[in-house]
Amino acid sequence: MESNELRSAIEAILFVSNDPVKVDDLVAAFDESPETITAQLDAIKKTLDANLGGFVLEQAAGGWRLATRAEHDPILKKFFAKKGESRLSIAALETLAIVAYRQPITAPELSDIRGVNSTAVLRTLLERRMIRVSGRKEVVGSPFLYRTTREFLVHFGLNDIRDLPRLEEFGDLIGEPINEDVVAAISDHVMLSREDDEASQPEILRSAQDDVDDVKSTRDQHE
Amino acid sequence: MESNELRSAIEAILFVSNDPVKVDDLVAAFDESPETITAQLDAIKKTLDANLGGFVLEQAAGGWRLATRAEHDPILKKFFAKKGESRLSIAALETLAIVAYRQPITAPELSDIRGVNSTAVLRTLLERRMIRVSGRKEVVGSPFLYRTTREFLVHFGLNDIRDLPRLEEFGDLIGEPINEDVVAAISDHVMLSREDDEASQPEILRSAQDDVDDVKSTRDQHE
């Protein structure tokens, strides 16, 4: 197939597909080499990035997908009069982190690591399709086993679960801030716009500060 | 708003929306004049037309929408037909769920529970090898009895049909306990699976054998 034609046909498929499109599937559909297909995908990505248009092409969950840029979130929310899904709670994120690294894992094992009963959080994550039941463990009570989903990979911009940084790389010593490199590594393929940086960063810091303040005030009351 | 920014924001909206986007709605969202908005839409349309890319901007039903070009229809059909083989409709999933929990079950019984004729869906599930025929019911008309297959178990990570979530476990998973009256009305051995253990054991072994036979006969047909 002629290069330009191939490229626009791939674009059409990317445009229509709801899920990340796999290189293998494109290879099969066009009967072209994986190298040719990947080169086209790279070219599409570069053009979109250069244009700073309405959307970008990114790799996620072992495939490629078109998505809008984070900076357009406010106008999209306004236009579609959508509140957007609420952010995942800290409890949910903690639980998700454990499932991501320890999968497949049962609810009791998970609650044990977190030190709190995690049934309700697991349900939230099931509803959000971030995790799924992948079977039962062959122990007393046959508890369900949980795994992360493809949706999880897409949401966090991971190509594969093995792309997660090694757990050991996360702050070992208590009180030590998270290794900046690790955060950078995870957020690598995330396109942070300037505005977003400024908007989201202080929020995280602020909430951490709130926590500390909360503790202070309680202890004050108590003493 | 700066012209380039406005343009890429409009692109983002067009990208996300399935329905034609109305100029008036864009005017309201951006607080810009209809002329400005229309000029941007025209510019987007011209660029896309010139690129001969995967999609174009077209006017339809009183609005604007991005759509693939007609010449890509064959490749899109080809690509998604292949993908379609691994997709299940909601009706099929529901039917599968009822077969799983009420097996063995006949088509009339199933249609009765679902309130709609389910013959076509059963055929899809047979083709996907999620269910199989396990005999005939000894009633008028001797309808076929359907059961889930071993592939079904493998897909859902179950070793045995008795590993399906029990009703009392539904609450943990989907947050809504099942009304027992309803189950009493439609259900066979869901609640009794524990007591049924002895009875169903040989049956399950037998069904595994049927499965093997099924595979054989299908292969014979193919060859």
Next chain:
Amino acid sequence: MTEEEKELGGESSYNVTVPTFHGPLDLLLHLIKKNEVDVYDIPIALITDQFNEYLDAMEELDLEIAADYIYMAALLIHIKSKMLLPRDETMEEVEDPRQELVDRLLEYQRFKSVAESFAELDVVRMGMWSRKATSLPGADGSEIDMSEVSLFDLIDAFRTALNRYKISHPQALELQRLVHKVSDKMAELYERLKEKSPIRLQWFLEGRDRNELIAIFLGMLELVRLGGISLKQADTFGDILVAKTQTEMDQSTFALFDNA
């Protein structure tokens, strides 16, 4: 309340001044950090006291203290008492009683760090919209990719079917309920056990139709709950034996269970 609100003890209400921790380990990490102590050498007496102070504060504010915290408080006291025991100097390499807790804290700390980086990604990535799901060429209506269909979807679909059935068959449900009364089945089982106990459950169930079995099953559960009977199963797939207990049941109360 949402899962989070529950866990946080209702954070959405105003003027909440109690810090919100995501469990006892989170609280412990906080105390270690605040006291600037070495996690490998936790001053267990100090930390235990502060941990309990926190629980007291919660109690004063009438907040429900989750069992997980109480369990941790007990564990801390246990470790503290072990620390007070004289060390056997002849034995080398005595395991530090704090070791297991330290390991858990470190592991939890790592996951907390992962969660923090997930939180940042969550914010940014949530702002990246994909196209709204469209029905794909050649597909009729909404479809799910088979590889992503899990047990959750399956039972969710089952629930949907049941709910629809319930709405379209109100009389059927009414009839079912009248045919087999739970109270009758409770009485029948109890009478049988008065004659002979224990009996094999399988034997009692034989020849019953499905709906009757369900009534029996429910009645049996009630009897177990009331302490009038007990169930025993020697091995996994073995016979289930039903036996009468010492507790005498007042059979006139059985009728109470029909409208449950």
